[in-house]
Amino acid sequence: MEYLSLVPYAIAGTLLASTLALVPALHVYNIAGIFILFALNVQQFIGGNELAMLLLGMIVGYAMLNTVSAIFLGAPDDSTVFIVLPGQKYLLMSRGYEAAVLTGIGGLGGILVLVVLSPVASTIFGAMRAIVLPHLHWILAVIITYMLMAEWPKGGDHGATGLARLWDAWKGLGAGILTFILSGILGIVLMYKSPVPVDMSFQNLLPAFVGLFAVPWVLDNILSGTEIPKQHIPTTVDAPPGMIARGVFSGALGGLFAAFFPVVTGGIGGYLAGHATAQRDDRVFIISQGASKFLYYVGAFWLFFLPAARITKGGMSGMLATIYTPEGPGLYYTAVALIALCGVLSFFLLLGYARAAVWLVEKINYRYISIATLFLLIALVFFFTGVGGLAVMLVATPIGWLPVLWGSRRMNCLGVLLVPITLNLAGLGATVAGWLGLI
Amino acid sequence: MKGISHFITGVAVGTFFPDAVQAAANGSFILVLGGIGGLLPDTLDFKYARFVEEPDILVDPHPEQFEAQKIADAIAAGIDRVGATHKKQILKCNTMRLGPDWWQQYSIKFDTQNGEVIVQLGPIVNTSQIPLPESLRDSPEGRAKIHAPLLPTYGEFTTIDIFSGPSFALEWRNGRVEIDFIPWHRQYSHSLFMALLFGTICGLLFGFTAGLVGGLAVMAHVLEDQLGYLGSNLLWPLTKVRSTGLKLIHATDAIPNFFTVGTCCMLILYNLDRFSPQPLIDPLVYWGIFWLPFPILLVYFFIQKFRADLLKRIPLLAQQEADLVAETQEVVDA
Numbered sequence: 001m002e003y004l005s006l007v008p009y010a011i012a013g014t015l016l017a018s019t020l021a022l023v024p025a026l027h028v029y030n031i032a033g034i035f036i037l038f039a040l041n042v043q044q045f046i047g048g049n050e051l052a053m054l055l056l057g058m059i060v061g062y063a064m065l066n067t068v069s070a071i072f073l074g075a076p077d078d079s080t081v082f083i084v085l086p087g088q089k090y091l092l093m094s095r096g097y098e099a100a101v102l103t104g105i106g107g108l109g110g111i112l113v114l115v116v117l118s119p120v121a122s123t124i125f126g127a128m129r130a131i132v133l134p135h136l137h138w139i140l141a142v143i144i145t146y147m148l149m150a151e152w153p154k155g156g157d158h159g160a161t162g163l164a165r166l167w168d169a170w171k172g173l174g175a176g177i178l179t180f181i182l183s184g185i186l187g188i189v190l191m192y193k194s195p196v197p198v199d200m201s202f203q204n205l206l207p208a209f210v211g212l213f214a215v216p217w218v219l220d221n222i223l224s225g226t227e228i229p230k231q232h233i234p235t236t237v238d239a240p241p242g243m244i245a246r247g248v249f250s251g252a253l254g255g256l257f258a259a260f261f262p263v264v265t266g267g268i269g270g271y272l273a274g275h276a277t278a279q280r281d282d283r284v285f286i287i288s289q290g291a292s293k294f295l296y297y298v299g300a301f302w303l304f305f306l307p308a309a310r311i312t313k314g315g316m317s318g319m320l321a322t323i324y325t326p327e328g329p330g331l332y333y334t335a336v337a338l339i340a341l342c343g344v345l346s347f348f349l350l351l352g353y354a355r356a357a358v359w360l361v362e363k364i365n366y367r368y369i370s371i372a373t374l375f376l377l378i379a380l381v382f383f384f385t386g387v388g389g390l391a392v393m394l395v396a397t398p399i400g401w402l403p404v405l406w407g408s409r410r411m412n413c414l415g416v417l418l419v420p421i422t423l424n425l426a427g428l429g430a431t432v433a434g435w436l437g438l439i
Numbered sequence: 440m441k442g443i444s445h446f447i448t449g450v451a452v453g454t455f456f457p458d459a460v461q462a463a464a465n466g467s468f469i470l471v472l473g474g475i476g477g478l479l480p481d482t483l484d485f486k487y488a489r490f491v492e493e494p495d496i497l498v499d500p501h502p503e504q505f506e507a508q509k510i511a512d513a514i515a516a517g518i519d520r521v522g523a524t525h526k527k528q529i530l531k532c533n534t535m536r537l538g539p540d541w542w543q544q545y546s547i548k549f550d551t552q553n554g555e556v557i558v559q560l561g562p563i564v565n566t567s568q569i570p571l572p573e574s575l576r577d578s579p580e581g582r583a584k585i586h587a588p589l590l591p592t593y594g595e596f597t598t599i600d601i602f603s604g605p606s607f608a609l610e611w612r613n614g615r616v617e618i619d620f621i622p623w624h625r626q627y628s629h630s631l632f633m634a635l636l637f638g639t640i641c642g643l644l645f646g647f648t649a650g651l652v653g654g655l656a657v658m659a660h661v662l663e664d665q666l667g668y669l670g671s672n673l674l675w676p677l678t679k680v681r682s683t684g685l686k687l688i689h690a691t692d693a694i695p696n697f698f699t700v701g702t703c704c705m706l707i708l709y710n711l712d713r714f715s716p717q718p719l720i721d722p723l724v725y726w727g728i729f730w731l732p733f734p735i736l737l738v739y740f741f742i743q744k745f746r747a748d749l750l751k752r753i754p755l756l757a758q759q760e761a762d763l764v765a766e767t768q769e770v771v772d773a
Contacts, residue, residue: 089565093569130719138463138469150442157534159490165491168490169490276696276697277693
């Protein structure tokens with residue numbers, strides 16, 4: 001019974017995050033960081049468990065609802081970047097609402113997976129962590145290698161000689177590798193000499209993510225003059241149970257992988273799992289990305305509550321771990337129950353918000369929406385990270401624009417995270433930073 | 440098999456070497472060589488070999504002046520030429536790009552039963568291969584009679600739309616013309632020679648164990664490909680043709696790929712634990728319980744497959760070519 005008092009905090013967190021999730025690029029971690037700083041000063045009003053459940057509600061709401069801005073406003077982050085392409089494709093086919101609902105179904109599947117795994121999670125993840133801990137650097141390097149090697153040429157038909165055709169084919173691949181290298185250098189710079197003010201250091205990556213992922217997409221929408229057709233709101237979803245199960249299964253593999261391994265985001269996890277389970281259907285892909293994204297955010301925070309093997313992965317648990325330690329199986333199972341409760345609540349909110357977004361894109365010219373989104377992104381970056389953050393965003397934007405221009409993968413922008421962390425795990429970060437004149 | 444299956448198999452191969460695992464635990468990236476070796480054969484084919492192949496017959500249609508009959512005639516004439524001269528010809532079909540995201544689709548079918556080449560104009564599609572509504576133009580189909588005797592081949596339409604188009608080797612074999620799909624694939628890159636070469640390079644650069652990891656990873660890829668309908672040119676440069684595989688799976692079958700990835704992930708984890716100072720995994724529980732779903736799935740797959748095979752008897756060559764078409768499509772999807 002002692003844990004029942006935590007329910008309102010979790011629900012409040014979900015309701016709060018559901019509003020925040022609609023603002024493009026406003027990450028739940030941006031607000032959570034401010035909450036934790038605030039909570040430190042008002043400890044007599046809110047206890048550790050209450051704060052943890054408030055943040056849990058927030059992350060559940062965010063993980064379910066950030067799809068709306070990604071699909072309807074075309075402003076993704078590192079985890080929703082894979083949803084935007086099929087999501088916008090659906091939007092252009094009058095099926096934007098359906099795409100949002102499919103990601104929500106994936107999220108519901110993610111909840112089910114967490115609930116089912118909760119009794120055995122401590123044993124499995126605890127042992128896995130102990131085994132892979134000394135090997136994280138090369139596992140991340142393996143992921144990077146696969147990302148780069150598995151990008152295939154998208155041209156090469158035209159050219160009088162073999163060399164000309166090879167050049168035609170390799171232009172896009174080269175742009176992808178260049179994107180990865182440049183975003184990796186940006187990541188190292190941000191890690192060792194960030195222009196973001198120290199008091200806002202927990203927002204360090206916000207301007208880079210906005211510049212790499214959201215701004216190029218929004219600019220693309222503005223320049224290409226994308227016009228959104230009238231949207232259809234169906235009463236049923238065109239996805240049989242078998243298809244949902246395949247999507248959830250694939251997304252669960254990717255999401256849990258991402259929740260467990262450092263730096264691996266829900267997008268990368270979903271991408272790898274999609275390859276592993278040989279999924280081709282757009283609907284399966286969208287459902288799997290919904291499940292993967294949900295499990296990436298929520299699963300990482302859930303691991304923080306594991307009774308015998310507390311694992312700190314992800315921004316939320318990283319920040320909370322500085323002031324709070326969860327204790328006991330009672331709190332763990334309360335967290336699991338509240339994830340389920342807030343998840344279902346968020347799904348219903350998603351249905352409402354997706355309808356509102358449909359209304360918005362039908363009533364207002366999409367170019368105006370994109371221009372407003374762009375101003376909002378700039379304002380948010382300035383508000384949270386000041387002029388230094390704007391400078392980072394300005395550097396990141398052309399890097400994020402490279403894949404748009406050359407038709408290479410936008411995922412290569414994740415070099416901003418993967419490169420510095422892999423180098424640090426291998427003990428090479430400082431050496432490379434020294435080569436770049438950063439230390 | 441799919442790229443990720445080959446890649447993870449290569450990594451798994453590396454983890455069987457205790458000194459490689461111990462070096463990896465101490466900061467080495469040696470096991471990454473396994474992944475590179477695992478995907479190297481397809482990388483060489485799809486990023487290099489396909490572009491340096493010189494075509495003898497080039498189909499490079501213009502979207503505004505698409506003449507299906509003219510294309511069909513040119514292809515049929517090429518096949519007849521091979522029948523007459525017994526000299527190999529490479530046929531290459533280029534794509535038609537209309538804009539940054541739009542392509543004009545067309546398709547070709549080799550109807551070996553009726554001795555015809557059929558060419559059809561398709562709709563305009565975007566890079567995700569979604570047709571633009573109402574973009575299908577009223578354009579006459581092209582049909583041309585082939586007079587040379589043909590070996591049975593892939594009987595469905597091969598669609599040519601996005602990125603890079605397919606090529607075909609037209610070759611005289613056993614008194615008939617064989618239409619060999621994507622002839623640049625699974626040749627020297629998928630041979631024992633390549634495994635030896637990559638292993639030697641890795642060995643010279645990073646040491647003996649690295650050489651074994653790299654070479655065996657390439658070898659694992661080559662061996663995995665022998666499970667399909669089309670093997671590879673295993674003994675290149677001594678042989679010139681791609682052998683027949685064991686006909687157990689198609690390259691893009693979901694369950695065998697999932698089985699491979701799952702089993703390799705479990706092998707990697709098991710080996711990392713086995714070669715650590717304090718192993719935690721109980722092999723009986725690990726393989727007896729956690730791994731069990733994978734072989735069960737595989738058995739289910741083979742039961743379904745053999746039932747389906749009994750119902751429809753498709754010629755081996757057609758299955759092999761279908762495999763190649765599917766594999767190329769996977770590269771497009773990735």
